[in-house]
Amino acid sequence: MNVATLLIIIRRAILMGTPLLFGAIGEIITEKSGNLNLGIPGIMYIGAISGAVGGFVYKSSVVYVDPFLAVFIPMMCTILGSLIVSLIYCFLTITLRANQNVTGLAITTFGIGCGNLFGGSIIKIIKSNVPFFAVGDIAKEYNKPFPFVEYLPEKTPELIKILLSYGFMVYLALALAIITTLIIKKTRIGLNLRAVGENPATADAAGINVSMYKYVATCVGGVIAGLGGLYYILGNSNGIWANGAFGDKGWLAIAIVIFATWKPVYAILGSYFFGALCILYNYLDNIPITFIPLLKMLPYVATILVLIIVSLRKKRENQPPASLGLSYFREER
């Protein structure tokens, strides 16, 4: 493997890792409030399809694609779509106190169904011969690098050129990871959020509105995860929607949350690492085809190892939120 290949791998790994990063940040915020949202894969699917459909409708209805609207419309559709599903999850688990695992899995079933049904409908509407539809013009706007990148001096190292070559969403994900960390660690809102996730009864006694925190955290988390789905279609796949292409990436995002021990900054490394593992087999020469599944297994095995090590070491700051997965009943204390 030479340097050029390595640079390509880095470029592709970040492209693949960014949707995972969005998903992981969203799930971390959600889990910090004590909601184990197993609906994240479904919500990411919904985010992806709403953005793709929004972009498709906009693209088909205008002659000239306005750069701002091309970014704005799909993003609003994604935010709206993922917000609605997140609200369904919140209403069922927080207001109606339903079991989080069951509700999450139902959301995932529903989300993946919606994604593939509407994706399939559009493919049928445009009478496409190929099993996908494309919103390339929209994707172009999402992948446009910042204007100053053109003016970089000739001698800039290749690595830096690559790191600056992405559309704004990659940097948005990084910024979100840092902002989330700061909010969780340094602000009163973050402290309250962690209190709700660790011990809702105590938080309630301290005057924190437990339901509101859970609602807001889960919805914000869901919307961020939805953006991950959007970026998968528009960034990683260049605007091509194919049914089922998103696959089980949503579960990988949940794996990264564990891998990063519930810390958004570590999730950055985790996502790029998992992203690299997802695409690595394309670039390795001379490996037998039988090894590819073993390579694909690595992220999950790594996650299991982290989970085991974390529970063995029993370090307080690395544990899952104590009330993760449990609904809170004030009357049942």
Place this chain on the structure above:
Amino acid sequence: MKKSEKHKHAKLIYISKRANVSLSMQIITRVIALALALVVCGIITKVLSGENPFKALAIFFEGAFEGKRLLPTIHELAILLCVSIAVTPVFRMKFWNIGAEGQVLIGCLATAFCMLRLGGKVPEWALMIIMSAFAILAGMIWAAIPAIFKAQWKTNETLFTLMMNYVAIQLIEYFLKIADKSGSNTVGPELLNHGWFPKLFGVQYLFNIIVVAVITVLMYIYLNYSKHGYEISVVGESENTARYIGINVKKVIIRTALLSGAICGIAGLLLVGGYSYSIDSNLAGGRGFTAIMVSWLAKFNPITMVFTALLLVFIGRGADQFTQIPKYGLNGDFADIITGIVLFFIIGCEFFINYQIHFSHRSKEGKQ
């Protein structure tokens, strides 16, 4: 001023747990939820396909129960029921095993491996015994790994079992690459041509259906009338109580997980040896996840599970028939949307069964 208003508002509605809920009340609430779900599904069907919802429902019934389609529906019900039965004992002790998918797949893998390597070398009856033993053992191992860590070090079992699913999927992919050098995504009946379970009385799938029926009855007895079943319930209610009355909690967790894994292994065995005679990484088809919902909807009662499983299988088979009609322009994922909506309503209605909402009239009196 603002605070006192808020205070009043908070007291307007309060919620309390119902002490004992009568069976008829439970059934009525669920029927209402199901009816509401049907209305929403009907509207969605109308919007998406333009078909009259009543006719759509008729097509659903046709797809699930008519003539030739009835037997596969019953078989589908049996397999889903088998996986649901498998996850039930661990759920009763609040061990959230969402790794049934992986445990079923690893059972499939063990079965296929035995069929491939031993097929033709040992007598058929011996092969069937060996592959059954291997499938059960594989399922047990897959369930035991997270259970041991849960019992010893309190490792989060939900996340652990979830990850084990994907390890199992990739192991199957690895097996496929080794077993079939052509690089296809399945290993089919041409290679797995030994160890097929017999057709009882000439009826296809009858063997699987009978096995699952026996397991269901046994599980009902085990959970409700045995000492083990009692221990599981106590651990589920309160681990501290269990410890106090001298139950070895670690032992119960591991033993129950082994049982759960074993039945998942059997489901895998039946899928490969009595149904598909082939293997691919999608063979479990999400049943491991659906089973969790089936089991939960039935309140972890094996007999009720027959009906909840039937409901989900009905939607799946019905939607399958419905979406095959080209004029509606829908694809197979329509089933997932309908399933999702029905689940939302049933999940939501549990609240009204378990809790009572009181409307306090104090604020009105305050105004007067």
